[in-house]
Amino acid sequence: MTMSFQGGSVLDRFFTGLAEIVRNRDGAKLQDFLQIEPPLPDVYAQMVDELRQQYPNGSPKEADLLRRCEGLVPKSAGGSAWTAFPTFMKLYFSFLRDVNIENLLETYDMLKALLNQCVIALGDGQFGVVVLPTVLYLSKVLAKLAMGLDRRPELVAHLLRIEGGPDQDESTEKVTLVEKSANVVREAFIKCLTDRSGTPGVHGKPEGKRAGIYLMANLCLKLLFQCGKLRNAEQMFASITAQSPPLKHFPASQRVTYLYYLGRYLLSNNLFFPAQIALQAAYDQCHRQAINQKRLILTYLITCNIILGRFPSMALLQRPESEGLADKFVPVCQLITRGDYIAFREHLTTNSPTTEWFARKGILLPLRNRCEIFVWRSLARKVFIHGGFHADTQGQAQRGPPPFLYLSKLEAAVRWLQSRHSSQSSLSAVSPFGATPNASADKSRFGSQTVSIGKDPDFYSLDGPPAANGSPNISLISKYSDYLCPDGFFDAMGQWQSNPARTLVDGTPNPDYSQYEIDPYAYEPDQDTNGPSPLMREIESILASLLTQGLMRGYLTHRNPRLAIPGARLRGALPTGFPNIWQTIHARESEDTGVPGWVQPPSTMAGSVALGGGGRVVNLSGARPVGVQ
Template sequence: MAFSQNNNSVEIRLCTAVNDAVRARNAVELASIVLLEPPFPPIYEELVQSLRNNYPQNANNSDSRLDQLVRKAVTETAEYQDEQGKPVQGWNAMVTFLVGWMTFLRDMDLDNLLHTYQGLKDLQERQANSALTHPIKGVLILPTIVNYARVFSRVALGLDKHPELIQHLLTSNDEGSRESLSEKAANVVRVAFTQCLNDRVGTQDKKLGIYKMANICLKILFQADKPESCETIFKNITNSSPPLHLYPKPEQVTYLYYLGRYHFANTNFYAAQLVLDHAYDLSSQRPQFIKQRRLILIYLIASNLILGRSPKQDIYALPEAQGLHAIFDPIAKAIKSGDLEKFRRITNTDLSDPSAGWLMKFRIFYQLGNYCEVLVWQSLFRTIYRLTGQEGGSTTNSAAVLDLNAVHVAFSYLEAQAKIKNGQFSEQGRGAGRRNFGHIFQDHASVSKSSYIDPDFAGVEGVEPYNHEVDLAEVECICATLITQGFVAGYISHQTQRLAISGARRPGGAVKNGFPAPYGVIKSKNSDNVLGWKKDAGGGTQGQVIRMSGAKAAGE
């Protein structure tokens, strides 16, 4: 933005440019004038120097003189009458904002990140957000607020990485946990989000900023590892927002990504895959968006694995899926085959598997380990039934039966194998020419049993290392869990220690009907209505007219 060249002071030229933008209702032009972060054009260097000379920080009347200057030059902030002759309140908050913006530039110290944060917080919280509240002209500052919120969030996240600078700023909430600087920043940005969401005046143009502001808040909270703090945002959007599909696709994709991650973190994996799948479909396939598509795909694959759906192999050939085959395919194969040993090795909490660090980085390690285990159990039960089970069917009145003692043997063997530290050593005994006497007799004690005793109990008589071993009662509990969750159809006979499997007489037999596909089971228990995903105009927006066609997104 170039100010007009005349003999007026740079402050007057600035205010004149602002006044012209407000008169023209040009919000984007206004945002291009009130810049916030360097590098600045030369005219802004002149402005800063003039402010320091003519309106110095240490002068008591500097702010009041700037206030008078702004009111004189930016006449669009004065009270006026509308087309019907009704008075419209003045935009006094805009005057305060412009004064605050100029003093922020005057006092800015790029070497003092904490001072910059405090100045930005005041500018965003007390001045910019207040200017947004004007019922008619407030929407003009929305792109400016979006830009400021992005800068503010970057500074807050940067400071969170230097806790030694901000200890005195941290406060405790009602639960006793500390509220980080990032959370404080998100709360400041959330004020503007709420104002956009609750706009009930005129054409409701402020609603254009709902998802822009929400995405900035969500970015702050996720980078600060506070996904639980996002729930209020999603509930408010569900209750009061226009449908998501009315907004630009980039905003939709970003919002759905964070919404999917929120549901994933809250173990609502069915909702997560619905949201992430739509985000992936909407995301651009242009090369510059590969990173974004990759992030969505990582959580989408993880969600589907937990739901019992493995990705097709051609997915791994996509540019955004580079390297994901080595991470997810071993897990998918272990689930499908019921390979409990391999699954235990991949999800071992000692993080010894090569993929563990990567899974931890994306915060999906424990979800995969905890929630895919039941799918491995189902596959293992099904495999053992195929090998040892008694088939029922139309030619016999007996039900399909699986001896739980056979399951006990398989579980005990695989769990013991998984405890062997050296995975290659555990492979011995599988196949001709690879046997050793220890594994023939299932004697894994020398390589699988723990010898660890806590130093506090070392030497205490009777204290022995704990080594968990699967017994038949635990196998029955696992079987009951599968039945309760719907992954096995049947019932347990405790007297005979057998599992009676339903569906042997139906098409597909006991294998298909007794061990149903997990995704279908999970889907039947869930709804496609997802918290935070506003698909229609129901709820809090009924009866409202929201003019979105032809509107530019806030901040563009």
């Protein structure tokens, strides 16, 4: 803060300085004047004392304060056109005079109202750009206060209960302070984005209020990520794509921050390839001394690359910004390469101590759900290397079967993994969070043979032996008493019959419920000794998924189940049947390199096509009439 007031009333000189700033349209100096964040210089304390003496809260003199603020705006022929600014200044002086920082919720409400009015002032087509730096400053202060209260909700919990009142509807979703702040900042973002000064769209440059597009967008995205309302960002990215100038015209700090949030948004929506492009650009453009920022970007960039089949190199993990990341990601990469799907699930299970960091960063589920298919691919590849038929490696035979793998060998490998983990769980070196349920999944008579899924708790009571002497099962009656023992019922003639004793209406229930087909576990699965086992069927489904995604190449035969790899004579069985994952995904995804939400300048090639090929002449003298063959 560089301003100072010497001589005379501090408030008078403050008004004089404000009038000169507005007349000169100096937005940066206006923001420098309008300070609100403590600790404030002593000159503001003097001005607050004068405000309380001359314009007390609730007195008729507050109208005089508003008239005095109206004098700050230059007069035009039709009177003052910027009516929102005097109201904003009146709120600013009221905020300084009345704010009580001990009451955080009241401070938040007053600050939000002040920012709301400043955003309204920003909408003026002639003078609005003057308050753009002030809008950004107030938005940052509001965001800091909201996120601080969000991290410590106990500070305002009692105030929120009082504010909600007894009539508050519990069924409606409560809007947090952070989300309320994001809604206000979004309004400022819209004002900047829809500014009509200069050339609009992708051909324009940051002029006027449009210079604040990404400043406001980045702050709004920060708040939306804080409160977990990423869906609300979808319209923001769509609006930016339609109306924003190219991102390259904005400063590097704004570009890096925006691409970081854009990449995280795309990652959360399972758009991993465009997310990788955005995060890679953010990492490349980030200043080399911004170690913490680069580490944050790298956390999500490595995640995207692993999901796309590209592991981080040791050279990358040895950089200063990668400190601590190798301990997190290298074990995941090793488990994927090993092909042990049970160990992979153990490592990324929800109650594993190693997953707290992944869950806190929001990348646990993408890694666990998207990378397990790579683990199965590694297992199939290892079994093929050691137990598959590789055909003639010299390429001399003109005829012969292609390389293939009997799926019974892959089934045996899966059963070996399950038995290995089952035996480890029975030893002293048991996992601290319990035995591995997936190790015994093949013993389940129902459902998956590789993923252990517990039985539906609604049918636990049906597992016990039939009740002796035909007496009713007490647990059944207590659980379904409203159905078995109602207080009344309609008889066969349609007459209502009371049942005050709550006796069994339909007699003693049959403990064998299989005839009623309400127990999904009542029937034994078909045991066809000549057909494939349930585990074999599941393995075939997994391999079919790999083939469909292009992560493996070949075809499956279901009679004497095999994986065949045709066309392997030129390149070999392994490169043909198990292509590089990253190269496969990149070749498929790179057909469209556009990233949703990232505005790029129009290419010259697209421009020449739009203009008819740059003025080229097309000779149509030999063209046939339409319909002539």
